[in-house]
Amino acid sequence: VLYAVILAGGSGTRLWPLSRAGHPKFLHPLTGTPSTLLQATAERLDGLTTPESTMVVTGVAHAAAVARQLPDLPEDNILVEPAPRDSCAAIGLAAAVIAEREPAALMGSFASDHLVADVPAFQSVVRAAADGARAGKLMTIGITPTRAETGYGYLKCGAVASDGNPIRAVEEFAEKPDAERAEAYVRSRGYLWNASMFLWRVDVFLAELARQQPELHAGLRRIAAAWHGPRREERLGEIWPTLKKISVDYAVMEGAAAEGLVATVPGSFGWNDVGDFHTLGDVLPGDARGNVILDADDAKGNVILHDSADVVVVPRSGRLVAAVGLTDIIIVDTDDALLVCSRGRAQEVKAVVDDLRSSGSVEYL
Amino acid sequence: VLYAVILAGGSGTRLWPLSRAGHPKFLHPLTGTPSTLLQATAERLDGLTTPESTMVVTGVAHAAAVARQLPDLPEDNILVEPAPRDSCAAIGLAAAVIAEREPAALMGSFASDHLVADVPAFQSVVRAAADGARAGKLMTIGITPTRAETGYGYLKCGAVASDGNPIRAVEEFAEKPDAERAEAYVRSRGYLWNASMFLWRVDVFLAELARQQPELHAGLRRIAAAWHGPRREERLGEIWPTLKKISVDYAVMEGAAAEGLVATVPGSFGWNDVGDFHTLGDVLPGDARGNVILDADDAKGNVILHDSADVVVVPRSGRLVAAVGLTDIIIVDTDDALLVCSRGRAQEVKAVVDDLRSSGSVEYL
Numbered sequence: 001v002l003y004a005v006i007l008a009g010g011s012g013t014r015l016w017p018l019s020r021a022g023h024p025k026f027l028h029p030l031t032g033t034p035s036t037l038l039q040a041t042a043e044r045l046d047g048l049t050t051p052e053s054t055m056v057v058t059g060v061a062h063a064a065a066v067a068r069q070l071p072d073l074p075e076d077n078i079l080v081e082p083a084p085r086d087s088c089a090a091i092g093l094a095a096a097v098i099a100e101r102e103p104a105a106l107m108g109s110f111a112s113d114h115l116v117a118d119v120p121a122f123q124s125v126v127r128a129a130a131d132g133a134r135a136g137k138l139m140t141i142g143i144t145p146t147r148a149e150t151g152y153g154y155l156k157c158g159a160v161a162s163d164g165n166p167i168r169a170v171e172e173f174a175e176k177p178d179a180e181r182a183e184a185y186v187r188s189r190g191y192l193w194n195a196s197m198f199l200w201r202v203d204v205f206l207a208e209l210a211r212q213q214p215e216l217h218a219g220l221r222r223i224a225a226a227w228h229g230p231r232r233e234e235r236l237g238e239i240w241p242t243l244k245k246i247s248v249d250y251a252v253m254e255g256a257a258a259e260g261l262v263a264t265v266p267g268s269f270g271w272n273d274v275g276d277f278h279t280l281g282d283v284l285p286g287d288a289r290g291n292v293i294l295d296a297d298d299a300k301g302n303v304i305l306h307d308s309a310d311v312v313v314v315p316r317s318g319r320l321v322a323a324v325g326l327t328d329i330i331i332v333d334t335d336d337a338l339l340v341c342s343r344g345r346a347q348e349v350k351a352v353v354d355d356l357r358s359s360g361s362v363e364y365l
Numbered sequence: 366v367l368y369a370v371i372l373a374g375g376s377g378t379r380l381w382p383l384s385r386a387g388h389p390k391f392l393h394p395l396t397g398t399p400s401t402l403l404q405a406t407a408e409r410l411d412g413l414t415t416p417e418s419t420m421v422v423t424g425v426a427h428a429a430a431v432a433r434q435l436p437d438l439p440e441d442n443i444l445v446e447p448a449p450r451d452s453c454a455a456i457g458l459a460a461a462v463i464a465e466r467e468p469a470a471l472m473g474s475f476a477s478d479h480l481v482a483d484v485p486a487f488q489s490v491v492r493a494a495a496d497g498a499r500a501g502k503l504m505t506i507g508i509t510p511t512r513a514e515t516g517y518g519y520l521k522c523g524a525v526a527s528d529g530n531p532i533r534a535v536e537e538f539a540e541k542p543d544a545e546r547a548e549a550y551v552r553s554r555g556y557l558w559n560a561s562m563f564l565w566r567v568d569v570f571l572a573e574l575a576r577q578q579p580e581l582h583a584g585l586r587r588i589a590a591a592w593h594g595p596r597r598e599e600r601l602g603e604i605w606p607t608l609k610k611i612s613v614d615y616a617v618m619e620g621a622a623a624e625g626l627v628a629t630v631p632g633s634f635g636w637n638d639v640g641d642f643h644t645l646g647d648v649l650p651g652d653a654r655g656n657v658i659l660d661a662d663d664a665k666g667n668v669i670l671h672d673s674a675d676v677v678v679v680p681r682s683g684r685l686v687a688a689v690g691l692t693d694i695i696i697v698d699t700d701d702a703l704l705v706c707s708r709g710r711a712q713e714v715k716a717v718v719d720d721l722r723s724s725g726s727v728e729y730l
Contacts, residue, residue, distance in 0.1 A: 017687070306717055307710070320702040320729055322382070322717045325710025329694070333703055337685040338696070340705055345672070345690025352671055352687045364685055 002130060003105050003202075004049040005094040006041050008058035008066055008112040009084060013353040014276040014346065017337035018314055021365050026112040027065050030274055030294060032284040037274060038069055038112045044119045045110070048126055055079055055097070056112070057090040076228065082240045088251040089243045091198070092209055092216060096224030099202045106133055107205070109198045115283055117270025125166075125267040129199045132167045132263050138208065138256050139199040140170060142192025142264040143271045148182035151275060151347070153194040153249070155264055170262040173254045192266055194249070195273070204261075205252070212255045216244050277330040278346035281312035310343065337364050367495060368470050368567075369414040370459040371406050373423035373431055373477040374449060378718040379641040379711065382702035383679055386730050391477040392430050395639055395659060397649040402639060403434055403477045409484045410475070413491055420444055420462070421477070422455040441593065447605045453616040454608045456563070457574055457581060461589030464567045471498055472570070474563045480648055482635025490531075490632040494564045497532045497628050503573065503621050504564040505535060507557025507629040508636045513547035516640060516712075518559040518614070520629055535627040538619045557631055559614070560638070569626075570617070577620045581609050642695040643711035646677035675708065702729050 012025030019025040026038040035043060042054060051072040056079065058066045063080045067073070079093055091109050098105050108126060116122045129139040142155045153176055158169030173194060177185060185191035210217040219239045226235040244251070256262050272283040286292040290310040293303050303313050308326040315321050317333045330346060332339040341349060356364050377390030384390040391403040400408060407419060416437040421444065423431045428445045432438070444458055456474050463470050473491060481487045494504040507520045518541055523534030538559060542550060550556035575582040584604045591600040609616070621627050637648040651657040655675040658668050668678050673691040680686045682698045695711060697704040706714060721729050 017685070304717055304720060306713060306720070319700070320382075320726075322702065322704045322714075323706070324704065324713050324717060325707035326694075326705060327707075329691075329705065331703075331705050335684075337687065338698055338703065339687045339689065340691060340694065340696050341688070342690035342692075348671060348689050349687075352669055352689060355669060355671070361685075 001053050001106070002049045002126075002199075003094075003098045003102075003107045004042075004045045004054045005091065005098075005107060005109045006038070006054065006056045006112045007087065007090055007109065008038055008056050008062060009081075009087075009090065010113065012113065012274075013350045015274070015280075016332075016349055016353045017334045017339050017364065018316065018332050022061065023065075024062065024113075025274060027062065027069065030280060030284075031115060032294070036069055037115070038066065040115070041110055041112050042070055042073075044116055044122060045108075048108075048123055052077070055094050057081060057094055059084055082236050085240065085243045086245045086247050087196075088209075088213065088216060088246045088248040089220065089240075091248050092206075092220045093223060095202045095205050095209075096220045097227050099206060100224050100227060102202075104201050104203045106130060107200060107202050109196075111196055111273070113274055114195070115270075115272040115274055115280075117272075117283065119269070121269035122267065122271075125265050125269065126199065128166050129265040132265065133199040133201055133204075136201065136204055137167075137263040138205060138253065138261050139167075140253070140262060140264045141195060141197040141199070142168075142170075142266050143195045144266050144268045145186045145191065145193055148179065148186045149193065150176060150179055150182050152176065152273070154182075154185050154191040155194050157190055157192055157264060157266075166265045167263050168266065169260065170257050170264050172257055173249055192264060193271075195267075195271055196249075198248070198253075208252055208256050208261065213244065213246070213251050216246075216251070219243050276346035276349065277312050277314070277332065277341065278343040281310070281330070281343065286310075312343065366418050366471070367414045367491075367564075368459075368463045368467075368472045369407075369410045369419045370456065370463075370472060370474045371403070371419065371421045371477045372452065372455055372474065373403055373421050373427060374446075374452075374455065375478065377478065377639075378715045380639070380645075381697075381714055381718045382699045382704050382729065383681065383697050387426065388430075389427065389478075390639060392427065392434065395645060396480060397659070401434055402480070403431065405480070406475055406477050407435055407438075409481055409487060410473075413473075413488055417442070420459050422446060422459055424449055447601050450605065450608045451610045451612050452561075453574075453578065453581060453611045453613040454585065454605075456613050457571075457585045458588060460567045460570050460574075461585045462592050464571060465589050465592060467567075469566050469568045471495060472565060472567050474561075476561055476638070478639055479560070480635075480637040480639055480645075482637075482648065484634070486634035487632065487636075490630050490634065491564065493531050494630040497630065498564040498566055498569075501566065501569055502532075502628040503570060503618065503626050504532075505618070505627060505629050506560055506562040506564070507533075507535075507631050508560045509631050509633045510551045510556065510558055513544065513551045514558065515542060515544055515547050517541060517638070519547075519550050519556040520559050522555055522557060522629060522631075531630045532628050533631065534625065535622050535629050537622055538614055557629060558636075560632075560636055561614075563613075563618075573617055573621050573626065578609065578611075578616050581611075581616070584608050641711035641714065642677050642679070642697065642706065643708040646675070646695070646708065651675075677708065 012019035015025045031040045055077045132139045154174040156172040281292045294314045304322040306324045308323045310328045312330045314332040328343040330341040377384035396405045420442045497504045519539040521537040646657045657677045659679045669687040671689045673688045675693045677695045679697040693708040695706040
C-alpha cells in the first residue's frame with residue numbers, strides 16, 4: 001500500500017484577494033469543479049491509496065477546515081504542526097509517524113495546491129516511480145517542461161535508459177533559472193521541472209535524513225514515538241520549536257542526489273502549480289474566446305463578458321461583474337476587496353499583499 | 366438679469382453601473398470635487414444669475430433629489446415634468462413660465478450633466494452670447510473642437526467678423542458626422558461642437574416656437590398661465606401628455622437657422638459632456654501617470670494602483686480596489702455591480718445595459 005502525504009501549507013499570496021492567510025488557496029475550489037484544490041489532490045490519489053493511508057500535514061489555523069473538507073480521513077491522519085517549520089519538518093514528521101506504523105512503508109508526498117489535468121497519466125507515473133522507490137531510491141516526479149519557465153526549480157537528469165525503463169537518475173537540483181538559462185535547460189531535454197512530488201520508502205528517507213540532518217531526525221523520531229499516545233502534545237510543544245526550518249530539497253534531496261540516491265520519472269499530465277491567476281486561466285477550461293470564469297457555486301449568469309477575450313473572472317461577492325472590451329485581464333471580486341490585474345503581471349499581486357502588510361492593513365491579508 | 370434654466374433629465378447609460386435609472390449622472394459627484402454635476406452646473410452660473418432666477422426642469426423621479434441638492438432654489442423654480450417629452454417641451458415650458466414673470470426676459474439653457482474646466486472663460490462667453498440674445502438672436506454656445514469627435518452634432522458657422530465681434534452666424538445644425546466628415550469639419554475651422562447651450566430673449570424664442578410648432582407653443586402657454594395658481598397640476602395633467610415629443614434642435618433651432626435667426630459665440634473652456642468614463646478620465650485631474658480616482662467621500666486610500674497608468678477608478682462600494690499592471694482600463698465598483706472596461710470601448714457600456722434590460726435584470730438598471 002502507498003501512504004500518501006498531502007502538505008497543506010502556504011498561503012498563496014499571488015492569489016490574493018481570493019487566497020487569504022485565514023483561507024489559503026488549497027481550501028478554495030480553483031479546479032473548475034466544485035472540489036477544492038485539497039479535495040482534488042485527495043481525489044486524484046483514489047486507486048493508489050485509501051483514506052486510512054492518507055495523511056495531511058497542516059497548520060493550527062487550517063486543521064478544522066481540512067478535517068471538514070476531507071471527512072473520510074481518520075482524525076489521527078491529520079498531522080497538525082504547532083507552527084510552520086518548512087517542508088523538511090513537515091515531510092519528516094509524516095515519514096516518522098508512518099514508520100511507527102510500518103517501518104519500510106512506501107510513502108508519496110504531494111502538494112495540496114497543484115492541479116493535474118490528466119489523472120490516469122498522473123497515476124501511471126506515480127506507479128512507475130513507486131517501483132524505483134521500492135528498489136531503494138528517493139524518487140521525485142519531474143515534469144516535462146512545456147515552456148522556458150523561470151518560476152520553477154529544475155532537475156538535472158541523467159541519460160534516458162535504452163531498455164524503455166522510464167526511471168532517470170537525478171544528478172542535481174537546479175535553482176530557479178534566469179530566462180536564458182531556462183531556454184537552454186528546455187532545449188537540452190536534460191532538465192525537468194521540480195514539482196516537489198516525492199516517493200520513497202520511509203526507512204530510506206529517514207536514513208538519509210539521519211545522515212544529513214541528525215538533530216532534525218532525532219527530534220522528529222521522538223515526536224513520532226509519542227504520536228499515538230497521551231504525550232503527543234507535550235512532545236510537540238517541547239521539541240517542535242527547536243526543529244531546523246529548512247526545505248526538504250536543501251536538507252535532504254540535494255545531498256542525496258550527490259550520492260546518486262535520487263531518481264525521477266518524467267511526467268506529462270497537465271501539471272500546474274496554481275501559483276497565480278494567469279497560469280490558472282491557462283490550465284482551466286474556458287469559452288471559445290479563452291475566457292475562464294472560476295465560480296464556486298455556478299452563478300456564472302452573474303458575469304457578463306462583452307467582446308472580451310482571455311479574461312479570468314473569479315466572481316465571489318455575488319455581485320454582477322461586467323467586462324467590456326477586455327483582453328488578458330484578471331478580475332477577482334470578493335466581499336471586501338477587488339483585484340483587476342493584467343495577466344502578464346499576475347506575479348506582482350504579491351507586491352500588493354506586501355504593501356498591505358507594510359501599511360498595516362491586516363484586515364485584507 | 367439672466368434666467369438660467371438647467372435641464373436635469375437623461376440617465377447616462379454609458380456611465381453604468383454608477384449612473385442608474387433611479388440615480389442618473391447629474392446627481393453624482395463626477396466633478397473631481399464633492400459637488401455633483403447638477404450642483405457644479407448651478408455653481409458655475411454664480412455671478413451670472415441668482416437662485417431666484419435659476420430654474421431646473423426635471424422628472425418626477427428626481428424632483429426630491431434636485432430640491433435637496435440645490436437648497437437655495439425657490440420651490441416654484443423646480444419645474445417637474447409629469448413625463449419626459451424631450452427637450453423642446455422642457456425648454457419651452459421654462460421659457461413660457463419665465464415669460465409669465467417677465468415677458469422679454471433673457472434666458473439661458475444649460476445641461477445639468479456637463480463639465481466645464483475654466484469657469485471664468487465660460488462666464489465671459491455667456492456674457493458675449495447674452496449681447497447677441499438681447500439684440501434678438503437665438504444664441505447657441507459652440508465649442509471650438511479639440512478633436513474630430515463623431516459623437517457630437519456640429520454647428521456650421523458663418524465667417525468670423527473682421528471687427529473683433531465674437532458672434533458668428535449659425536448657418537446649419539449638422540448631425541453627428543462619420544470620421545471622415547468630422548476630420549473635414551475640424552480642418553475647415555467653419556464648424557463648432559453643438560453643446561446644446563442656448564441664450565435668447567424668451568419673447569424671441571416663443572415667437573419662433575409659435576411659428577414652427579404652433580400646437581406645442583399653445584399648450585405650453587396654457588400650462589404656464591396656470592403655473593403660479595391652483596390649476597397647475599390640472600393643466601399639466603390635461604395638456605402635457607398631448608405635447609409633441611421633439612428635440613429643440615429639430616423643432617426650432619434648425620428652422621430658425623435657415624431664417625438667419627441663430628448665431629453663436631465660440632467657446633474654449635474645457636467643456637466635456639461626461640458621456641462616458643473614458644472622456645471623464647480625460648477631463649478630470651489625475652496623478653503623474655494619468656490615473657484618475659473618482660471618489661465621492663475622499664476614501665482614496667482604499668485604492669491601490671500598482672504600476673498602472675491612465676486607469677479610471679470609481680470606488681463606490683467601500684471595498685479595497687487593487688489594480689496591477691493596468692493601462693487604459695476603467696473600474697467602476699458599486700455595491701451590487703462591477704464594471705471593468707477598456708477605455709477605448711467605453712461607449713459600449715450601453716450594450717451591457719441593453720443586455721440587462723432585454724434579459725429582464727431590471728434590478729441592475
